[in-house]
Amino acid sequence: MDRIPILRMGNLLLVTIQIDLYDRLATNLESDLVQMVSKTQAKGVLIDISALSIVDSFMGRILGNIGSMSKILDAETVVVGMQPAVAITLIELGLELKGVHTALNVEKGMELLRIKIGPDEETDSDEDSPE
């Protein structure tokens, strides 16, 4: 079965969606990602959807869910690279993706994540260093 690869980079998880998601794939991604966040104690999740041209309400809800679930597990979620058409569709559907942050591209998304989780990381390393 198809799976969307989840890459780990330090305390971040990277997901780039390169194919159009069907519902099953999206639910799999949701559960895989939550498992990964908990397993790796990741502090941030970056989801790149620049290759997605169609996002339906289900997909929008999954993205929102991922954001809320990660938040519970103490990780920030950033969705990057949304196409204008996709943004308009989501707004028309009434989905504002409240739980997730958005950024224009991967570079800006990484920057945003660094700002969001930066202080925690420092306190963590501060606590770690005396030990």
Add this chain to the structure above:
Amino acid sequence: MATDIAKLLQRKQKKVLEYWMNNQLMNEGLRQDLMSNDELRNLSNEFLESLLKALTDKNLKETNSDDLEDVREILAGISISRAQQGYSPAETGIYLFSLKDAIISILQAEVKDDYALLFDAMYNINRLMDSLAIISFETFIKGREEVILRQTDEISEISTPVIRVWDGILALPIIGTLDSARTQVVMESLLQQIVDSGSTIAILDISGVAAVDSLVAQHLIKTVAATRLMGAECIISGIRPEIAQTIVHLGIDLTGIITKATLASALKQAYAMLNLTVRKLEKDKTLN
């Protein structure tokens, strides 16, 4: 039938044209600024010729017969071009009705003694000309609507420019009324520009918007939400006091949206968000 009306008119074509032109030229509302008399004569002659050529006693009674298709087409062409040239509907109507007058006076002169035939002919001519007048009006209005539609498109095209005011800052001055169709154009061009220029801040300036009702406000909120989804921040500026009043009276919730009174203060806010400062250069006094 003793006399063939269509044949009779065909024989008298020259005279009909003469009468028609006289009728038109006598009219005070003749627009010589839009069309010269020679042009008018040529056009009238062309139309009359095609009408009389297609006319038979049979289709004189059936006003929507196929034989008259060519005549209708020519008439439609005349009406549309008149609409585009700026003739008023009444002037186009008079153009056609003066032909009716001309034909009727010819008939009166020619069929003097046979009242039954004259009545019959007049009745049919009346019906024919009325049906032609309806076609003329319909195409005239269609022509006008095309002009209006084109202008509407042009206005919405030129009135939503997206300006790059600084690296990473876009401004979008909106002038006129925001309706659903225009909001769509605004949203699409703004989002596309955000992608193209990699901007993170968009300023929506609505100082040119005359009135904001709940629908317009909803459109604005949608645009702001869509920009956020793209990963950019949206500032609304140029809100006039009256508009602020209506927004509050309508109970529209703009919390969570950055609003500024002027484009200048929005720009200032954008600089602050990008950690930029603008500062006046001190002139080096030692050089003077």
